[in-house]
Amino acid sequence: MSTDRVLATYLIETPHRVEDAADALAGEQSSGTFTQVPGETEELRERFLARVERIEELETVEDPSLPGALPADDLGRYRRAEVTVSWSLENMGTNLPTLLSTVSGNLSELRELSGLRLLDIELPPAFADAHPGPRFGIQGTRELVGVYGGPVIGTIIKPSVGLSPRQTAELVRDLAEGGIDFIKDDELMANPPHSPLEERVEAVMGVINEVAERTGKKVMYAFNITDDLDAMLRHHETVLNAGGTCVMVSVNSVGLVGVSHLRRHAELPIHGHRNGWGLLTRYPYLGMEFAAYQKLWRLAGVDHLHVNALQSKFWEPDESVVRSIESCLRPMFADDDRAMPVLSSGQWGGQAPDTYRLTGSTDYIYLAGAGIVAHPGGPGAGVTAIRQAWEAAVEGILLREYAEDHRELMQSLEKFGKLRRAADRGQ
């Protein structure tokens, strides 16, 4: 494949011949319009028309997956196919939002398609030159947090909303003294009246810096600076000046341009929270796959990116989570453009063996909520239990076996293993 073309692969569903639907798709997103108009010369079409590179026919179905589609074909069928389309880089340059408008944009509106899902994109190296990518990534994050083996173990401040800066700092003290690596604000907590970000930074970093001086270990706290642009930049400065080492943004809510701008001015890792992602992906015949999505955010410069987790409380099947993890850990253009996957939701250590077995990696921020703070031995024991679970996973020892001489893990197994089994029975 030529290296100056942008490629996008789709799952499509259509009552037309798939070749015709693919041509319509390519036309709609490049030089096409529904009637030939002045100026649309053959030379221009040749140079700018998107090309259909590959078609793989799949099954047919009787019912359209999306409303508003054209009627089924004469045999009452809609055809599914995987289709790869390419564009000259000349069509959009390295303009990131316009790339998104080109590979997705109006396509989901077409009556010719009763299903459309963006599966993946592949970009020419010009995008790497134009966009800085993650500033810290996996290696930079490990250095800042001082954890070189196993996952970075973290938690989320809960309750999600309502704690004052002082109450937040008190929780942080317990966690920091318990030896945790990473803490984050909830995505619902940014800069509300009851916990202004400046006050929260002052209170939390006071504790973190104090514990760090005493123990030599500085917790990375991801302050949620999601806000309008000037506020995000100001809050980033506040965090930086207080000795903080991470800022967090809700990437979908902020948008590509806001995150990209933050990256160009930020001197701290950007923790990318993907809340809103379910809306973009949960229906299988619309939206997009994480493989495509995460590339856009890595180009925009996030260092960490949420991926759910195995056996979580969310809808996503484990194999989809594994694919998401693998896509973050796969270089686009170079090793340092990888984003550190953030595993979160219902984690307590029990998922470590499967996670390690299925991905072969420990390059994670591994977040546990209740799994840490509701551990019978307190948050410190909760953190220790999770480290023990990952040690066992990496060494290939059964958790129950490893727990025999690792008390904190045993307590976790007793408490959370039971809860998990109850939840699985729908209780």
Next chain:
Amino acid sequence: MSTDRVLATYLIETPHRVEDAADALAGEQSSGTFTQVPGETEELRERFLARVERIEELETVEDPSLPGALPADDLGRYRRAEVTVSWSLENMGTNLPTLLSTVSGNLSELRELSGLRLLDIELPPAFADAHPGPRFGIQGTRELVGVYGGPVIGTIIKPSVGLSPRQTAELVRDLAEGGIDFIKDDELMANPPHSPLEERVEAVMGVINEVAERTGKKVMYAFNITDDLDAMLRHHETVLNAGGTCVMVSVNSVGLVGVSHLRRHAELPIHGHRNGWGLLTRYPYLGMEFAAYQKLWRLAGVDHLHVNALQSKFWEPDESVVRSIESCLRPMFADDDRAMPVLSSGQWGGQAPDTYRLTGSTDYIYLAGAGIVAHPGGPGAGVTAIRQAWEAAVEGILLREYAEDHRELMQSLEKFGKLRRAADRGQ
């Protein structure tokens, strides 16, 4: 309803009792977590927990609308309901991206919900104080373009991609001399190598300013400045300095924070292109309704917002388009926070009578592509034909009747009426 609460209304589908699902939803998006944790006092829950305000049970279904949901209830059913939830403004303040994370965010990920769609939001006046809203809106746009009765008639430069600045300017000359009110770049055309925005502005505004001096009528050209933030601000300056009167952005691709920041610095109307919207709305049990969506963009400050159009080439049913139009035209807090709806896709004037009958308004930017440039009498006749169609619509005269002594409209009816009927037969 208290005026200091944020309200969101959802369509939900769940195997649980709808009351329990609504409580889970409210908990997830406020102070909730799956295990009681330290610090979560009753007082805090009372103050910050989202409240379920209203539940209206709807039908039950046998199959879940989304994958990954919990199993059906004992009778094999999933229940649907409309649910309204409210939050204290104290939870998120007037932070726009965090508002989005709160009313949407992780909700689509919940296994407890086999369907979730955000139908509408209602915001306290504090949001109006914190966000400037549209700077020009309908009235300001009409003043800039000098059109006080009937829709602002416009077109899109086609082919979408590939014309040089000079070729673009040549098309603009024909259109401007034909008396058009408004022209826009395609959403796929921002600042590509073959038509750098600065050169396009210079070429196009050269023509527009020259025609304006001669005729007294200055065409509003929406230059697509979608790009990274610094480039958008720079391009806005370029357009402003060249005497241009509008900038366009692909709002979903840029994101809330980027658009909001542009609004605070822009001295020109912001033409909001919603490409990517289909992805957020086409599946009826996921995503959101336009009623909710357009409020966010009006708060962010767009002056114009695309809404598809009646009898278009897109999937959307006419009644949905009508609802979208009505929502843009309904004040949130004041008359001047309305956005001017942009009707586009397959328009040629034939849709004017239905559009006027169903909405009772002419406060539109009404875009026709081939309907103008492929008119048998040339672009000027195409524009005239559309004005005639709207005159007939407003006066309640049948198009065919009005066309008897309006030649341009007659030509349109002959050409596009036939095409339209052929398309309706699927040819």
